[in-house]
Amino acid sequence: MPIVRSAGKLISAHYDGSIRPYLSLLADIDIPIIEAFTPPPMGDLTVAEAKAAWPDKVIWVNFPGSLYLEPAEHIEAYTLELLRTGAPGGRLVLGCTEDFPVDQFEKTFSAMGRALATYEGRAW
Numbered sequence: 687m688p689i690v691r692s693a694g695k696l697i698s699a700h701y702d703g704s705i706r707p708y709l710s711l712l713a714d715i716d717i718p719i720i721e722a723f724t725p726p727p728m729g730d731l732t733v734a735e736a737k738a739a740w741p742d743k744v745i746w747v748n749f750p751g752s753l754y755l756e757p758a759e760h761i762e763a764y765t766l767e768l769l770r771t772g773a774p775g776g777r778l779v780l781g782c783t784e785d786f787p788v789d790q791f792e793k794t795f796s797a798m799g800r801a802l803a804t805y806e807g808r809a810w
Contacts, residue, residue: 687716702748704730709739721746722783728752733772744777751784758797765801
């Protein structure tokens with residue numbers, strides 16, 4: 687890590703799925719970004735819990751792939767709640783590291799966009 691950091695680089699580690707058993711171990715490692723962090727319903731740890739356990743780490747969320755098949759209203763509500771509970775204090779990146787059904791792309795990402803706009807207090 688010192689060599690990587692001296693070159694101005696950041697390291698991320700890919701942890702998705704059930705990671706609660708590694709909560710304290712991940713707190714102790716010198717990796718600044720936990721990438722592909724998957725909150726419930728697919729994972730077993732909320733973003734708020736992860737941020738509390740890892741106060742010096744960025745949480746790069748993998749939006750749960752099981753939600754792509756849900757109605758747009760559910761995706762929007764889930765995203766808004768994720769932002770309300772996980773975004774305060776920064777250290778949050780919202781992404782998609784799942785393979786997802788292409789026919790669900792517009793519905794899913796439009797719903798996520800509406801939630802982001804609502805969270806930011808902007809009209810969609």
